[in-house]
Amino acid sequence: MTIQSITPFLWYDTQAEDAAKFYVSVFANSRITHVSRYGDAGPGPKGSVMVVGFELQGQRLTALNGGPHYRLTEAFSLMVECTEQADIDRLWTVLGEGGSYNVCGWLKDRYGLSWQINYAGIPDLMSGDGVRAGRVMAAMMKMRKPDIQALQDAAAG
Numbered sequence: 001m002t003i004q005s006i007t008p009f010l011w012y013d014t015q016a017e018d019a020a021k022f023y024v025s026v027f028a029n030s031r032i033t034h035v036s037r038y039g040d041a042g043p044g045p046k047g048s049v050m051v052v053g054f055e056l057q058g059q060r061l062t063a064l065n066g067g068p069h070y071r072l073t074e075a076f077s078l079m080v081e082c083t084e085q086a087d088i089d090r091l092w093t094v095l096g097e098g099g100s101y102n103v104c105g106w107l108k109d110r111y112g113l114s115w116q117i118n119y120a121g122i123p124d125l126m127s128g129d130g131v132r133a134g135r136v137m138a139a140m141m142k143m144r145k146p147d148i149q150a151l152q153d154a155a156a157g
Contacts, residue, residue: 016063081120
């Protein structure tokens with residue numbers, strides 16, 4: 001195969017660069033890798049940002065200022081797996097500011113991108129024993145922001 005990579009491609013109206021700058025400010029080891037601008041051929045205004053390439057914790061993403069034709073939806077989200085409650089708390093607050101919060105660690109940021117901020121240990125808590133998994137799921141469904149201790153307590157019974 002000659003495939004070089006697979007990269008999430010995010011469509012924004014006009015906020016691609018602002019969104020990318022915000023995301024790289026939130027996550028360590030992150031950077032903007034390139035910015036390209038519309039030229040004479042358009043369809044955006046000449047000189048305006050067309051595409052922004054960036055990396056979050058080594059994950060490559062691309063953001064496009066494609067206009068109002070399409071919107072980001074919850075059908076696509078970025079999942080962030082955290083091992084510490086402090087990281088969940090910080091990301092929940094910073095990414096959700098100006099956006100909206102939902103249950104089970106889901107939030108939508110101010111640019112419309114959906115995120116899942118979650119405990120990295122959930123797969124272990126949910127595998128194996130169906131009764132334990134049910135308790136963990138019941139606890140998770142009552143939460144907006146994940147609470148690691150409460151999830152572990154639910155797993156323990």
